[in-house]
Amino acid sequence: MSSHSTSHRSPQRSKTWLLAVVLLSVFVMPISISGTAIAIPAISQDLGTSPTGLQWVVNGFNAAFAVFTLLWGVLSDRIGYRATFLAGLVIILAASIVSAVSGNLLTLDVGRILAGAGGAAVFTGAAALLSNAFDGPQRARAFALFGTTIGLGLALGPTISGGLVAGIGWRGVFGLFAVVMIVALLGSPTIPHLRHEREAGQKAVDFSLLANKKFLSMVLVPVAAAIGYVTVLSYLPVALSAVHGMSAGTAGLFMLPMTVPVLLGPMIASFLTSRFKRIGPMTMINAALVALVLGDLGLLLLGADSSPQLLIAPMILLGFGFGFPIGLVDGEALLAIPARSSGTAAGVLNFMRLGSEAVVVGAYAAVLAALLRSRIADPVVAETTAAGAPGHGATYASQFHLIVIAMAILTAVFTVVINLLHKAHGRAGAAQEELGGPVVVEETQDQRIERVA
Known part of the structure; x- marks a missing residue:
């Protein structure tokens, strides 16, 4: 072998x-x-x-x-x-x-x-x-x-x-x-x-898998989640410090409504998809994407003169928006490609997931810093404000609002693209079935991984 x-x-x-x-x-x-x-x-x-x-x-x-x-x-x-x-x-x-x-x-x-x-x-x-x-x-x-x-x-x-x-x-x-x-x-x-030794000629990462529309649609789900959730997860504590003067310890506790649903979401999604036939993986994925868009828009409630408690409901939406697809996306993505390519597919999926997080988190911080420099004359004060220093809460909040609106729009666009790709894959499969196309027999789990007893 x-x-x-x-x-x-x-x-x-x-x-x-x-x-x-x-x-x-x-x-x-x-x-x-x-x-x-x-x-x-x-x-x-x-x-x-x-x-x-x-x-x-x-x-x-x-x-x-x-x-x-x-x-x-x-x-x-x-x-x-x-x-x-x-x-x-x-x-x-x-x-x-x-x-x-x-x-x-x-x-x-x-x-x-x-x-x-x-x-x-x-x-x-x-x-x-x-x-x-x-x-x-x-x-x-x-x-x-x-x-x-x-x-x-x-x-x-x-x-x-x-x-x-x-x-x-x-x-x-x-x-x-x-x-x-x-x-x-x-x-x-x-x-x-x-x-595990690779087969001769086997690619470490094969991006040609992205030509599979269903696989591509699943790969884009964590990209949308990176835009709609990971950016907020990373920098909302900084915003709370800049706008409300919230300490690190308090901000950490305040983030729980946004993070606890990440634990509950996968279990709820698994229960619903296994219990109710009408609720499939795409139903939960779409529910998650909508929750991300609504949650991002809800962050417009952040303001120097408004209570931070108003953010709790949007934060819960964001948490479930990120939590629902965990597990579902990986499973659906690997089902879309031959079992012999499952390892390669996992590499592509994780690279896109982590790479998109790195890009969008970096873009968020860079754009926010640039916006604050355009609104605050003193560059030193602009830098300290971007780092979370209180004192210019209203200015920080107004620029934060521009970014979350852009995030909501981008997430909505990805939602449309994901659904179009998924439907295109479904139509192609139905057409192949009507034409009497070949049936692909997938490998079993035991065939995917060779083990030595």
Whole structure:
């Protein structure tokens, strides 16, 4: 055969420890996305208010994570999944230490870029380890816990980071990452040696899959979510600081209405789609996209003279808008392509998901900073306001409104495009069936992953 995996089958206790180490390591990755922005106002007070430098505290991790996802996908087949996972842990540990002791924004940004590169290795290695170490129902449960852990980290990231900033300062956020990596490395002896060799000529990432209209429609869903939700998740705490003078700890708690639904959404979507035949994946995806548009428009209620409590309902809508499609999108995307291309498809999907988050979060911060510079004459004051310093709440809110309107429009446009692509795929399938086209027999799960007993 052209591909193989090598492993030493371990007893159930070893598998349990492996799962624990993987989930612990993965838990802090989404916190780096959703929680780090909470610390920006405090970081700006210590290290300066350079808009570019502060943006890269968040964007450096996101951009490196997206780019290195492709690189580690290729390297992991050559050096092994255990080696990839452990390399990620070591890189994040070193990056977290650099970030925690940074004396300037440039050093902090370098640490964040390194952390993103390490995070990509952890995610790549973790998914492959679970896929090869577990079979059947155990494998399904392991990946369910994997997804739940990601959602939990994303949901609790702002609250955990806000508490750390309030209690011990912004350096404590990166200190937490370092501690978790040390604990994970201590558990590394439980990680099996696994490697899957690629077939000759097999592409690491095959973007020709985007020619499949259904696959493309599913790939665009997380892009729309990045525009409508991830930008707000990253920078609403900064807006709350600038407009209402809200502290990091308070902002972290205030974000719960927007993050808790991320945990509940996947379970609700799974229940509804399995219980009611008329509610399919696209129904839930469209409900999510509409919720994102309405939630973004609801953020127009943010104002210096209005209560922040008015934002709770829009935040709940945004949380469910992001949470409903989690799991559904990946499943529908992989169903759209042959099973032999499932790994490649997952790589494309994750690259588009993470890459779009990096782009839109960076664009949001850059556009907001530019708008504030156009409205505030003093460039230093404009920079501090963009970093979340109170004092010009009304100006910040007015420019924030322009951005969320643009976000709502873009999300609505993506919603239309997604539905048009999905319907076009359905029409093409129906036409092929009428013409007596060939029936494609998909591989079974056991055929997708070759295992050594």
